[in-house]
Every structure is written in structure tokens, then in C-alpha cells.
Amino acid sequence: MLTSPTRYAVTWEKLPDDFVLPDDPVDNINQPLLTAALSDSLENSGKLPSYALTTTNYGICATVNEKIVVKAPDWSYIPAIRVPRIEVDRSYTPQLQGDSPAVVMEFLSATDGGEYSVKPTHPPGKWLFYEQILAVPTYVIFALDTGVLEVYHLNDAGRYQLSTPDANNRYWIAQMNLFLGVWQGTRENRTGNWLRWWDDAGKLLLWGVEKAALLQERADRLAAQLRAAGIEPETESC
Numbered sequence: 001m002l003t004s005p006t007r008y009a010v011t012w013e014k015l016p017d018d019f020v021l022p023d024d025p026v027d028n029i030n031q032p033l034l035t036a037a038l039s040d041s042l043e044n045s046g047k048l049p050s051y052a053l054t055t056t057n058y059g060i061c062a063t064v065n066e067k068i069v070v071k072a073p074d075w076s077y078i079p080a081i082r083v084p085r086i087e088v089d090r091s092y093t094p095q096l097q098g099d100s101p102a103v104v105m106e107f108l109s110a111t112d113g114g115e116y117s118v119k120p121t122h123p124p125g126k127w128l129f130y131e132q133i134l135a136v137p138t139y140v141i142f143a144l145d146t147g148v149l150e151v152y153h154l155n156d157a158g159r160y161q162l163s164t165p166d167a168n169n170r171y172w173i174a175q176m177n178l179f180l181g182v183w184q185g186t187r188e189n190r191t192g193n194w195l196r197w198w199d200d201a202g203k204l205l206l207w208g209v210e211k212a213a214l215l216q217e218r219a220d221r222l223a224a225q226l227r228a229a230g231i232e233p234e235t236e237s238c
Contacts, residue, residue, distance in 0.1 A: 010133055011063045012095035021059050021070060021091065030144055031107050032056070033188055034195060035075045038105075041197055041205040047178065053078040053098075059091035060101060062133050067122050071129050073104040076136075077176060094134060102175035104130050105140040105195075115141050131160050137175055140195075147182045147193035170198060178205070 015021075035056040042048040054077055059070040070091065081088060081098035094100040106115040106126060117125025130136045131154070139160055141150040151171040152160035165171050170181035176197075183196040187207065197205040206214065223233040 013063045015091045040207050044208045045205040051080045061093045074107045075105040076101045077103040101136050103138045104136050108143040
């Protein structure tokens, strides 16, 4: 996608306390479920350090040509923040408060397709802001209903280039040392397409509920083996 060659004067300043953040509703009732699942598996697999930050519809700020710009990606991953978390409870300013986002995700809107906007005037479009202002290495656009996943990486020219999936139809996200792909199944009474993480060996990162179910299954199998050997397994007393 071609983008504007306009040059921008970018500074990194804390958002004023009286700045009114946008309060736009999400476009789809399934979006909160999807974003929660993305962070859940990272945390339960030990892939979310205490100094990292995942965000959902949370303001990421920059001052562009002396005007404040705030975008709230549907999901983002920030490798490290360098200030107390209370200082980023409303919004986050890269460079000033920590790393720039390594990954931002947008879920396709049924309305205006703003995920692809390269509007150069204030406020700049999402695509332009992520690519040219924040220089986010990986931009993900996902259509929940169809399961179409687009992963863009910054090329050497500083422009987003569509990536090609591997043989498993997954995308390598180098900044996270993980693969990202589409998985079909059920969570929280929703059956459909989900974004999931796999490690570098191709092992799926489990959600908390999956991990608990697996541990219970192992415990039940061990109990059955003990009973078959004539040993009654110990049970916790109340």
C-alpha cells in the first residue's frame, strides 16, 4: 500500500490530564473475547513479562506537527514500559514511557475500513500512524467473521509489506518469538475464528481454561492408574 511522503515532526509528550480521550464503542461483541484470549495464553505460558504490556482499545499517543494524536488499537503488545504502571493508566506515550509497540492489531470494521487509512492530515489515518509515526514493526488486520488474517511487516524502506504465511498458515512474529495464526473452536460460548499463538517449536500456547482442563485430565488418568494397581489416591479434605 502506497503511503504519503509527507514529513512529520514527531515528539513524545505525556498526555495532558484534561485531554478527553475518545470513547468509541467496539464494532463487534466478539472483539473483547478475542483480545482477552490473546493476552490470556501469553500470560499462562509465561510469555508475558511483568514489564510488558498488552492493551485493548487503549490510547497510544504521539504529538505530530505539534498536535496530539491518540489511536486505540484493538490489541497491542508493548515489550517494556519503564515507568510505574499507575502512570500509564489512561494512555501510553512511546519513547517517553517505554518501548514502542511491537505489534498492533485491528479487527476489520463493518463501517469505514479505517484500518487501511493513510490519511495524511490531522488526525492521521491508522495505517499511516502505525507505519510512519510509531513505526510499529508488525501490523495485523483480522476479519473475525471470515477468518482472513493479514500480517504486515515494516520493510527496509519503512513501509508495510504483506507477509506470507508458512506451511501451517501461520506468521512468524519475530518481536515476540512466536507464530500467530487462525484457530477454529469454542471459548466462552463463542464458536468461531480465533487468533492463537504457537511457540517456535510449533506448540500451541494454551488458554488458562485449557491448561486447567489438561492438568485435571492428567490427574484423573493418574488416579485411575493408581486404583488399577490397588492404591486409593489421596484426596484433599475440606
